[in-house]
Amino acid sequence: MRSTLNGGHLSGAERIVCGDFTQIIPDLMLQAMSYSNMPDSIAISVDTVDTSSIIYKSPLGIRTVESSSPEDALRISADLLKNSGVSPAAVEKANYLLRTGPSAGGGNMRGAVIMDSASGDRLEPDSSRGVRVSRVDYTMDARDSLINKLREEGIFHRRVVDALAIATKAAGRRETVAELCRSDDPDYTTGYIASRKCGYVRITNIKKKGDHVGGRVLFVRRNDLNIEEYIHYLERQPVIIRVRARRVRRVGSVKIKDLTP
Numbered sequence: 001m002r003s004t005l006n007g008g009h010l011s012g013a014e015r016i017v018c019g020d021f022t023q024i025i026p027d028l029m030l031q032a033m034s035y036s037n038m039p040d041s042i043a044i045s046v047d048t049v050d051t052s053s054i055i056y057k058s059p060l061g062i063r064t065v066e067s068s069s070p071e072d073a074l075r076i077s078a079d080l081l082k083n084s085g086v087s088p089a090a091v092e093k094a095n096y097l098l099r100t101g102p103s104a105g106g107g108n109m110r111g112a113v114i115m116d117s118a119s120g121d122r123l124e125p126d127s128s129r130g131v132r133v134s135r136v137d138y139t140m141d142a143r144d145s146l147i148n149k150l151r152e153e154g155i156f157h158r159r160v161v162d163a164l165a166i167a168t169k170a171a172g173r174r175e176t177v178a179e180l181c182r183s184d185d186p187d188y189t190t191g192y193i194a195s196r197k198c199g200y201v202r203i204t205n206i207k208k209k210g211d212h213v214g215g216r217v218l219f220v221r222r223n224d225l226n227i228e229e230y231i232h233y234l235e236r237q238p239v240i241i242r243v244r245a246r247r248v249r250r251v252g253s254v255k256i257k258d259l260t261p
């Protein structure tokens with residue numbers, strides 16, 4: 001689903017469905033209509049996915065860090081990104097882009113910036129559009145269990161479900177060092193950093209309410225990067241996120257459940 005206003009991108013969402021896809025269309029419509037601005041156009045397109053090409057992944061672990069202000073959030077995200085292997089120069093460039101609008105002419109983009117994690121150079125071929133991570137979804141069990149867990153912890157938001165899918169897919173490629181995200185929704189002020197090392201870390205108050213500027217930066221290791229292959233993975237490779245089956249061991253008459261996420 002893609003919604004637009006005056007020709008500009010507003011929101012997008014995607015699902016991978018086995019069987020009757022018409023059931024999820026009301027959900028996608030609702031998602032388009034729940035954005036803070038009302039779209040003047042909503043388009044839904046349907047593609048076939050070759051099931052033999054699907055890769056399965058486990059979700060990144062979710063954590064939350066409460067920050068007191070955008071300045072505090074900046075410090076926390078910079079610490080986590082550096083800890084994940086991003087250079088201070090790249091962290092600074094990424095934060096500047098997401099504060100001022102990452103599109104080549106300023107403003108928001110539809111997709112992500114791809115940035116060299118050492119130099120901070122931008123590597124995406126079209127720096128007005130960026131690279132859109134797509135073809136990623138959850139199994140029904142994984143989606144339900146994630147939603148239940150988020151509700152239990154009082155942090156359920158559709159954005160977390162969608163963003164965790166994007167972050168898990170991106171982190172699933174060895175070239176990805178980390179990701180930084182700041183929403184372009186003026187009402188949503190929680191951002192995140194994600195990496196295989198830190199997991200998916202929500203950071204509150206990453207921006208002030210009412211701020212329309214946002215974006216995503218994927219930091220990559222440039223040495224062994226084939227940019228076409230990497231972008232093909234992000235945009236075209238179908239990935240489904242599933243929860244690992246709980247192993248139950250039996251010791252004598254006692255059942256021991258493995259709760260490793």
Ligand code: AMP
Nearest residue numbers: 109110111112132133183184185215216
């Ligand atoms: P959102 O978290 O949906 O507010 O998105 C924040 C920013 O991330 C947007 O302004 C886009 O630049 C970028 N973005 C949104 N969706 C995707 C996606 N599927 N893949 C890559 N970048 C995205």
